[in-house]
Amino acid sequence: MKDIKARTQQLLKEKIVEAITKAIHEGAIPTDRVPDFYLEVPQDSTHGDFAANVAMLMARQARMAPRKIGEIIAANMDISATPVEKVEVAGPGFINFYLKPTWANGVILDILRKGRDFGRQEFGKGIRVQVEFVSANPTGPMHMGNARGAALGDALASILKMSGYDVTKEFYINDAGNQIENFGLSLEARYLELLGREGHIPEGGYHGEDIKEHMKALIEEEGDRFLNMDSQSRRAYFIKYALEKNIQRMKQDLANFGVEFDVWFSEQSLHDAGKVTDVINLLKQKGCTYEKDGALWFRASDYGAGKDEVLIRANGLPTYFASDIAYHKDKFDRGFDRVIDIWGADHHGHVARVKGALKALGYDPEKLTVILMQLVRLYRNGEIARMSKRTGRAVTLADIVEEVGRDAARFFFNMRSADTHLDFDLDLAIKTSDENPVYYVQYAHARICSILRQASEQGVTLPDIGADSWGSMEKYAYMLTEKNEIELIKKLADFPGEIRLSAENLSPYRITNYCMELASIFHSFYNSCRVLTEDRDLTAARLMLVQAVQQVLKNAFGILGISAPERM
RNA sequence: GCGCCUAUAGCUCAGGGGAUAGAGCACCGGCCUCCGGAGCCGGGUUUUGCGGGGGUUCGAAUCCCUCUAGGCGCACCA
Numbered sequence: 001m002k003d004i005k006a007r008t009q010q011l012l013k014e015k016i017v018e019a020i021t022k023a024i025h026e027g028a029i030p031t032d033r034v035p036d037f038y039l040e041v042p043q044d045s046t047h048g049d050f051a052a053n054v055a056m057l058m059a060r061q062a063r064m065a066p067r068k069i070g071e072i073i074a075a076n077m078d079i080s081a082t083p084v085e086k087v088e089v090a091g092p093g094f095i096n097f098y099l100k101p102t103w104a105n106g107v108i109l110d111i112l113r114k115g116r117d118f119g120r121q122e123f124g125k126g127i128r129v130q131v132e133f134v135s136a137n138p139t140g141p142m143h144m145g146n147a148r149g150a151a152l153g154d155a156l157a158s159i160l161k162m163s164g165y166d167v168t169k170e171f172y173i174n175d176a177g178n179q180i181e182n183f184g185l186s187l188e189a190r191y192l193e194l195l196g197r198e199g200h201i202p203e204g205g206y207h208g209e210d211i212k213e214h215m216k217a218l219i220e221e222e223g224d225r226f227l228n229m230d231s232q233s234r235r236a237y238f239i240k241y242a243l244e245k246n247i248q249r250m251k252q253d254l255a256n257f258g259v260e261f262d263v264w265f266s267e268q269s270l271h272d273a274g275k276v277t278d279v280i281n282l283l284k285q286k287g288c289t290y291e292k293d294g295a296l297w298f299r300a301s302d303y304g305a306g307k308d309e310v311l312i313r314a315n316g317l318p319t320y321f322a323s324d325i326a327y328h329k330d331k332f333d334r335g336f337d338r339v340i341d342i343w344g345a346d347h348h349g350h351v352a353r354v355k356g357a358l359k360a361l362g363y364d365p366e367k368l369t370v371i372l373m374q375l376v377r378l379y380r381n382g383e384i385a386r387m388s389k390r391t392g393r394a395v396t397l398a399d400i401v402e403e404v405g406r407d408a409a410r411f412f413f414n415m416r417s418a419d420t421h422l423d424f425d426l427d428l429a430i431k432t433s434d435e436n437p438v439y440y441v442q443y444a445h446a447r448i449c450s451i452l453r454q455a456s457e458q459g460v461t462l463p464d465i466g467a468d469s470w471g472s473m474e475k476y477a478y479m480l481t482e483k484n485e486i487e488l489i490k491k492l493a494d495f496p497g498e499i500r501l502s503a504e505n506l507s508p509y510r511i512t513n514y515c516m517e518l519a520s521i522f523h524s525f526y527n528s529c530r531v532l533t534e535d536r537d538l539t540a541a542r543l544m545l546v547q548a549v550q551q552v553l554k555n556a557f558g559i560l561g562i563s564a565p566e567r568m
Numbered sequence: 569g570c571g572c573c574u575a576u577a578g579c580u581c582a583g584g585g586g587a588u589a590g591a592g593c594a595c596c597g598g599c600c601u602c603c604g605g606a607g608c609c610g611g612g613u614u615u616u617g618c619g620g621g622g623g624u625u626c627g628a629a630u631c632c633c634u635c636u637a638g639g640c641g642c643a644c645c646a
Contacts, residue, residue, distance in 0.1 A: 044587070053586065059626065066626075091587040092627070137646070178645055204645075295644050306571060306642075313644035320646045348572045349641050374573065375639075415592095416581070419573055421639070423580065428593085432606060435593060443606050451603050458603095501584080513582070516592075527599090527608040568606070 066093025303356030
């Protein structure tokens with residue numbers, strides 16, 4: 001069932017269409033069709049609860065002044081079975097609807113009844129979506145970009161789940177290719193050095209301490225037995241050893257960040273199953289490859305990309321691009337109706353060619369959406385910070401969780417749209433004051449918990465919200481008529497719509513903003529309306545309201561992956 | 569040179585073709601004998617705060633073209 005706001009909107013739209021149809025039939029408006037129009041909440045509340053732009057859209061075809069059309073529509077409207085109190089035509093021709101102030105109050109009961117399911121949508125039902133994110137290089141720790149991706153991807157997946165989609169969260173492990181070769185060579189070099197031999201880290205290799213630590217641990221466990229082994233075999237062993245630990249570590253760091261994946265998908269497994277070779281052969285068969293300079297190329301420029309791309313290098317090894325085609329083909333072969341990838345903006349050049357390859361293979365590239373995230377800049381003491389306070393190395397995902405905490409990190413990463421650079425103020429994130437938005441929203445929740453504790457201590461009992469007592473419950477909801485109460489209730493009624501918009505636009509930051517707005521309205525309400533009063537019925541009504549606020553905050557926090565503290 | 573992203577208040581950013589373009593922070597001034605002051609209320613902060621210029625539209629911060637500025641790409645790396 002739709003939520004109160006969407007139901008009301010739909011009802012009013014139907015009434016408008018009825019009115020227009022009637023007017024056309026009577027010859028009052030010289031046109032023959034009703035255009036697509038919207039019915040929205042105006043920015044300025046003095047313009048009513050909903051406004052329709054239909055009269056302006058009809059003006060041209062009907063050769064009539066929009067205001068006049070609006071008047072005719074308004075006059076023909078049957079509002080008897082609606083919560084409409086007053087209809088006005090204003091401005092350039094908007095039809096403004098003023099509803100009974102308590103029109104949305106029923107939402108309180110709706111929230112209390114649905115609980116954690118309030119906000120859930122049906123429109124994604126039966127659609128399988130894969131969200132692939134983080135997919136960090138397993139050769140080292142996860143960086144800031146991975147952290148943003150983790151927060152964004154996880155919240156997005158939650159939003160899509162709330163919207164009814166069947167969602168799978170996937171992490172693609174780049175455990176094949178050149179960087180793994182370099183990883184192995186770097187490990188080998190450190191191993192040799194640690195045992196007093198000469199080691200040499202190749203160009204493009206890994207110089208980090210973690211490489212050394214892996215080999216130290218290995219030497220402790222297995223000693224120098226690899227010194228006599230041939231280089232290729234021992235490197236294969238080192239790679240397997242260190243990758244396993246790195247992946248385990250990533251899982252742990254992500255778990256500490258509150259992010260769990262359904263599938264960890266290995267790039268190497270595609271090679272092992274022959275899927276990379278298969279997809280290359282398929283492209284060959286379709287005639288969209290050619291050989292040049294000893295390499296095999298894909299005619300990406302025929303499929304919308306800027307230039308052609310190499311599939312197999314002159315040394316006979318497939319490129320990352322080739323395995324990525326196989327990977328994306330595999331995603332669709334697994335039956336996903338829609339695939340969403342979250343990549344760093346520095347990979348944007350890759351988008352057109354992967355889509356081009358999918359097109360060449362006969363898949364619909366529109367089913368793949370790539371969200372490109374812009375860079376994260378960390379600030380500490382008002383200056384750009386590159387290094388971790390603790391380690392002195394580049395700030396990792398684990399560092400940020402340690403420094404500012406999971407809640408602040410996840411909230412901050414989801415405060416901005418993906419396509420804007422994100423400035424992350426480390427000082428602000430740990431401030432326990434009103435400047436810090438994450439404390440502000442969590443405080444609203446804690447404050448409600450405190451009220452509810454007080455109520456319980458005072459022995460105030462709430463009416464039973466059981467379904468059978470529905471009729472008697474309603475009176476409480478409609479007792480709330482103060483300005484702050486009405487505003488708060490309307491905000492609660494917005495929540496399902498916010499979920500829908502966030503899903504449609506793939507924009508978790510909307511939920512973050514919603515939290516701040518809801519918290520703000522709640523704090524205002526708190527300061528102007530006492531919840532626990534001598535009036536038993538009013539107390540009950542307000543207790544239900546704050547419980548509803550608590551529930552919606554909880555649901556929103558759940559999406560963002562932040563905790564809902566009962567005390568702070 | 570080509571491609572992607574960005575340009576809105578002092579700062580960081582919202583804004584689904586609509587009415588007088590908003591929020592947070594900063595700054596200034598107020599508010600607890602009362603459910604948590606980690607809160608609330610008020611003030612836009614010297615004429616028009618949507619980078620400049622064209623265009624489409626009844627209507628443009630929003631769509632199109634173009635210019636400028638910044639970020640990021642343009643490997644037989646991933």
